[in-house]
Amino acid sequence: MDFHVSLAGRGDLSVRIYRQLRDAVLDGRLRAGERLPPTRELARRLAVSRNTVAVAYDRLTADGFLTGRVGAGTYVCAELPAPKPRKAASVPGPQPKAVWRSLPPPVAAAERAPVYDFRVGIPDAALFPLETWRRLLARELRDAAGFAHYADPGGHPGLRAAIARHAGVSRSVRADADDVLVTQGAQQALDLLCRVLLEPGDRVAVEEPGYRLAKLLFASHGAEVVGVPVDGEGLDVASLPPRTKLVYVTPSHQFPLGTPMSLARRTALLEWAGRADAVVVEDDYDSEFRFSDRPLEPLQSLDRAGRVAYVGSFSKTLLPTLRLGFLVAPPSLRDALRHARQLSDWHGDLPAQAALARFVDEGLFARHLRRATKVYAERHERITATLESVFAGRLRLVPSAAGLHLCALADEGTDLEPIAARAAAGGAAVQTLSDLCGGFPRPGLVLGYGSIPLDRIDDGLATLDRAWTSPSP
Ligand SMILES: Cc1ncc(COP(=O)(O)O)c(C=O)c1O
Structure with missing residues (x-):
């Protein structure tokens, strides 16, 4: 050198x-x-x-x-x-702008995976179809001429069409290829929406408890972020504050509680958005994994007034490090969003987008989802059964039939932080609601099953049980 x-x-x-x-x-x-x-x-x-x-x-x-x-x-x-x-x-x-100085520092990634890994939102890397992905990517990279020029800021055209078809069939999202913007994960979709919609000081309503990175993102754009309570039916629409410009929700599998938003609430939210002239951002981040009952219609397909921006992600279905997600926004925002994407990073990694297009088109994505859903369903069932038996009287499961995590609430006054810390010392990584959602006061645990194999669940939960019942000297 x-x-x-x-x-x-x-x-x-x-x-x-x-x-x-x-x-x-x-x-x-x-x-x-x-x-x-x-x-x-x-x-x-x-x-x-x-x-x-x-x-x-x-x-x-x-x-x-x-x-x-x-x-x-x-x-x-x-x-x-x-x-x-x-x-x-x-x-x-x-020095960075004041808003950046007011945000907490980024959470560092763990250096090594814990023995019993109940961390939230991490899919099983062993399920990732690595050989197929390598083959598809190698095929795309055979000829650099196809990738020599800057591309459409909307993303790879084949992938946009594939996403429109897939989301249409599996989630009844109403979109064609032109409505889809491929993004670097859900996070960039949210960022682009903020760029084109928010003025500093605009009010953004988020679920409480809710997804911390979305909240921080809205705050980083200078928004006034207001938490709105969530109950067994989802976001309490009646508690939405006046003059809200944007409301961010996770209706398929509320993050982190796991409950779906009821149809009545979905309808009420859309009616409210019409009256308030607000945009609803629907983050459908992990509902491809569904273990029972039919999913409810997404807000995007119930919406008749063009108020809903639908955000999807391949972070849970494939891998978070691929940084692939998408946005289906109302037509009125389309040009601004494409412009914002171009000014931000143009279009992301095109060969990977092309490989994903083939993966979806050849039916391999649907096959992967079927296979992974079976694996996650078994883990979901095993954790549910143990929580309902071994932890009965200590934890109440929040009903949830999709995604990669479930939530269990403890009695008011239970201090779960030392229990989680002792479990961590024994090798079991479990997250509390408060830890995950930046200080949410209700005691609860959120258990991810994306990266814990079925045969480790019992020992992992036994470690949690010991941490709970036998405080260290
Ligand atoms: C609520 C929610 N939305 C979106 C995502 C995915 O984000 P991304 O696609 O940026 O990886 C996650 C991941 O944990 C999440 O919990």
């Missing part, structure tokens, strides 16, 4: 070269075993005499930073002190 040496400043040139190379070795920019350019070459690049560089190299070698033999090259020594972290700049540097 060409290491950049600067000759700016004053003093002996050899000393300046020496110091920069020494600092780079100490802070890890130059790693053990890395080869340095020959003195002649570095001298030419820096327009200094070869002797100037040779003096610096000799000193670094004498100090144990470099090693080398004439003719065999100069390398960073294999045995070095552990790199020192680079000093933080003493000046504060440029």
Whole structure:
């Protein structure tokens, strides 16, 4: 690698070269075993005499930073002190806008998966059809000419058509290819909606408890975010505050409680949106996995007034790291959304979109969903049965028949945080409602079954049981 040496400043040139190379070795920019350019070459690049560089190299070698033999090259020594972290700049540097300073720092991803992984929203990577995906992607990448130009900001045309058909058949979403905007996951769909709809200070209503990343996103756009309670039928429409511009809901599988929104509430919400001149954002993030009863009509297909923006994601059905999702927005927003997408990141990863189009078109996605649904249904059933027996009297299950997690509520006053912490120490990662939703006061646990195999569920829940019944000394 060409290491950049600067000759700016004053003093002996050899000393300046020496110091920069020494600092780079100490802070890890130059790693053990890395080869340095020959003195002649570095001298030419820096327009200094070869002797100037040779003096610096000799000193670094004498100090144990470099090693080398004439003719065999100069390398960073294999045995070095552990790199020192680079000093933080003493000046504060440029500051982000106030709204970004007011948000909590991002949650870091766990370094290692826990033994009993009940974390929410992570699908089973073992179910991902890796071989097929590799084949489809390799096929797309055979010919770079097809991807040489910037593409339509709406996304790959074949994928838009495939999504329109799939969502139409499986969820009765009313859309054709032109209505679909392919996005980098649901999160980008929400971001684009904010960009084209919200002025700073606009009021956005969200479910309480609800999806934290959506709330933070709305806040980052300068919105006034108001939580609206959720009961057994979904969002309490009667509690929506006046002058709400946008309401964000998860009607198929409320996040995190898991209940579907009743038909009466869906109708009431659409009527309210008409009266309030508001936009309803319907986040249908994981309802492809359905274990019983027929799904209710999405708001998008009940809507006759063009008020609903429907958001879908492949993060749960495939993998979150693919960053693939989509948006079906009212026609009145279509041009602005495409424009916003172009100005944001143009169109995302086209080869992956093309591969997904084939995956859907060849019926492989539907097959994958059938297979994965069976696996998740067994896990859902096993957790349900254990919660209803072993945890009876301590946890009440919230009825839920879809998705990748379920929620169980505890009695008021139960402090679940230490229980979850003890369970984590025993290898079982469970999340509390409060932890997941940024301080929601009702005690409850949300158990994901996307990444825990069936044969670990009993031991994982036994670990939770012990954490509950035998507090540590
Ligand atoms: C409520 C909700 N919406 C959407 C998503 C998916 O987001 P994305 O498609 O950006 O990965 C999640 C993932 O956890 C979620 O919980």
